[in-house]
Amino acid sequence: MAVYTEVPAEELARFVARYGVGTLVMAKGIAEGVSNSNYLLETTGGRFILTLYERRIEASELPWFLGLMTHLADAGLPVPRPMPDQDGRVLQRLCGRDAALITWLPGVSVTEPTLAQCRAAGEALAQLHLAGAGYPPTRPNQLGLPFARDAAAALGYRLDVLEPGLFALVQSALARLDGGWPEALPRGIIHADLFPDNVLFLGDCISGLIDFYFAAEDWFAYDLAVLRVAWSFTADGARFLGDRDAALRIGYESVRLLAEAEVAALPLLSELACLRFLLTRALDHFEESAGALVQRKDPLAFARRLRHIRCHG
Amino acid sequence: MAVYTEVPAEELARFVARYGVGTLVMAKGIAEGVSNSNYLLETTGGRFILTLYERRIEASELPWFLGLMTHLADAGLPVPRPMPDQDGRVLQRLCGRDAALITWLPGVSVTEPTLAQCRAAGEALAQLHLAGAGYPPTRPNQLGLPFARDAAAALGYRLDVLEPGLFALVQSALARLDGGWPEALPRGIIHADLFPDNVLFLGDCISGLIDFYFAAEDWFAYDLAVLRVAWSFTADGARFLGDRDAALRIGYESVRLLAEAEVAALPLLSELACLRFLLTRALDHFEESAGALVQRKDPLAFARRLRHIRCHG
Numbered sequence: 338m339a340v341y342t343e344v345p346a347e348e349l350a351r352f353v354a355r356y357g358v359g360t361l362v363m364a365k366g367i368a369e370g371v372s373n374s375n376y377l378l379e380t381t382g383g384r385f386i387l388t389l390y391e392r393r394i395e396a397s398e399l400p401w402f403l404g405l406m407t408h409l410a411d412a413g414l415p416v417p418r419p420m421p422d423q424d425g426r427v428l429q430r431l432c433g434r435d436a437a438l439i440t441w442l443p444g445v446s447v448t449e450p451t452l453a454q455c456r457a458a459g460e461a462l463a464q465l466h467l468a469g470a471g472y473p474p475t476r477p478n479q480l481g482l483p484f485a486r487d488a489a490a491a492l493g494y495r496l497d498v499l500e501p502g503l504f505a506l507v508q509s510a511l512a513r514l515d516g517g518w519p520e521a522l523p524r525g526i527i528h529a530d531l532f533p534d535n536v537l538f539l540g541d542c543i544s545g546l547i548d549f550y551f552a553a554e555d556w557f558a559y560d561l562a563v564l565r566v567a568w569s570f571t572a573d574g575a576r577f578l579g580d581r582d583a584a585l586r587i588g589y590e591s592v593r594l595l596a597e598a599e600v601a602a603l604p605l606l607s608e609l610a611c612l613r614f615l616l617t618r619a620l621d622h623f624e625e626s627a628g629a630l631v632q633r634k635d636p637l638a639f640a641r642r643l644r645h646i647r648c649h650g
Numbered sequence: 651m652a653v654y655t656e657v658p659a660e661e662l663a664r665f666v667a668r669y670g671v672g673t674l675v676m677a678k679g680i681a682e683g684v685s686n687s688n689y690l691l692e693t694t695g696g697r698f699i700l701t702l703y704e705r706r707i708e709a710s711e712l713p714w715f716l717g718l719m720t721h722l723a724d725a726g727l728p729v730p731r732p733m734p735d736q737d738g739r740v741l742q743r744l745c746g747r748d749a750a751l752i753t754w755l756p757g758v759s760v761t762e763p764t765l766a767q768c769r770a771a772g773e774a775l776a777q778l779h780l781a782g783a784g785y786p787p788t789r790p791n792q793l794g795l796p797f798a799r800d801a802a803a804a805l806g807y808r809l810d811v812l813e814p815g816l817f818a819l820v821q822s823a824l825a826r827l828d829g830g831w832p833e834a835l836p837r838g839i840i841h842a843d844l845f846p847d848n849v850l851f852l853g854d855c856i857s858g859l860i861d862f863y864f865a866a867e868d869w870f871a872y873d874l875a876v877l878r879v880a881w882s883f884t885a886d887g888a889r890f891l892g893d894r895d896a897a898l899r900i901g902y903e904s905v906r907l908l909a910e911a912e913v914a915a916l917p918l919l920s921e922l923a924c925l926r927f928l929l930t931r932a933l934d935h936f937e938e939s940a941g942a943l944v945q946r947k948d949p950l951a952f953a954r955r956l957r958h959i960r961c962h963g
Contacts (some may be wrong), residue, residue, distance in 0.1 A: 367690075444676065448658040
């Protein structure tokens, strides 16, 4: 959560001049995103977020992500809209990085969502699922079950360094997933990372859905499983908050009814969602070189969630 | 340049409620300041900067700094104004830190100031010197010649680790300062750190003077010396830019004429200004524990400036 690439104000001024949105009034490096550099820019023509893509994002995938944001904004969702410059280009280069200017959205990210906010988040996820139809599903989810299998194998007993018994916990979840893997479920574009810090609220209303850089094509029910594990526990994963879980589901189904097979698959997919965050965090933990750029988060917060879901679904 | 203390949005919302400035619309942690945490907050009543004081700032001195900012804002300078809450308190506690809410000012900090911007910076410094009259001068400059002597002695030959011969360079500057130390010069409140990143511009007009946490009582000419070494060199100190130096001086003297003794002392005080930044940066470099919180800057950028000034004044 820092600014990794410092862009001089003069370069920022030249950069915004490409867009014909007036002159620069403010430029603040903001602590947002996991490993990109972000600036909040204000010009005489509006407010924008400038993102410089540092690493962890495949340059060839940027057009897909930016196109998706445009598609969803066109559909009326509160998604930041990538700005084309005066030559119509969305993807830019700045200070040796790929870069894009997107519209700013008001609102704040909550850490303790109210039930009304959970309900709104559920609704928004379902709206996103419906709105994604028509966008090319050419990006498969790279952090699904095959990833979990590979990551668990690569980490092996190093997981037990984080907590004794963690490798066995992961292995048993993988076995359940392999044994109970559902038949094909309804699928489409998913956000895949809709944590509270990727949702902006003004009061109980959602004013922004942000950070689409894990978006992909996968089962909708998996995305709802991510939402569950992200919102229905205390941040440390120690306590399940059933009323939040219910509010998320009610919100989601007020927009898109779940099929019976999706409801049945939700507990297992919630285990997969826990594995995904547990394992990427564990990989970050052991990846020396990541230290500088990646804010390390606690893998065990998702081990605790996994244990709860294993027992209670 | 990061946010060291993360304040949940709910706490921010409760915090701004103390001020009666409406409800929170945006909260962004911003990468600003050397070792404080800063948030850009927008409420329905305006925009503000929230600063949480991390370390390096003596809590007992905060009322003096905040009082100075109010004094200068009252005098009409573009200085952020500390906001009193509804009980009239300016200094607050938040997340275990001292904290203050100050008004936001528009503008951007330049890295390659134009001559018009240099001239404006010189004017603003002189206006600040005049406007400081009447504010209690109870904070002596703690980074003057005695500091330079002590820091050089404490660092000793470790300076040569940074660059062979650096200790001798520092010693010879100290000898010149001891030998040629001027009689009393005009004094008052100085900013003491008016680098380009502490000045906000809208075009060529100054819209903000910020970061008063090194302000103190000392000779005005020393503050002008700091301005010279900060603005009249390329950032790496490798090249002196005489036209910028002239513009700063013309701007300054358009508001406050320098006395003959001040003009005569300026080269020597510029050496002291170089020493001050060279030595604090060298101390940061060798202070292990500072690593996490302090963005390390290159001490040698000021060794290069010092060598130029030694030869050319």
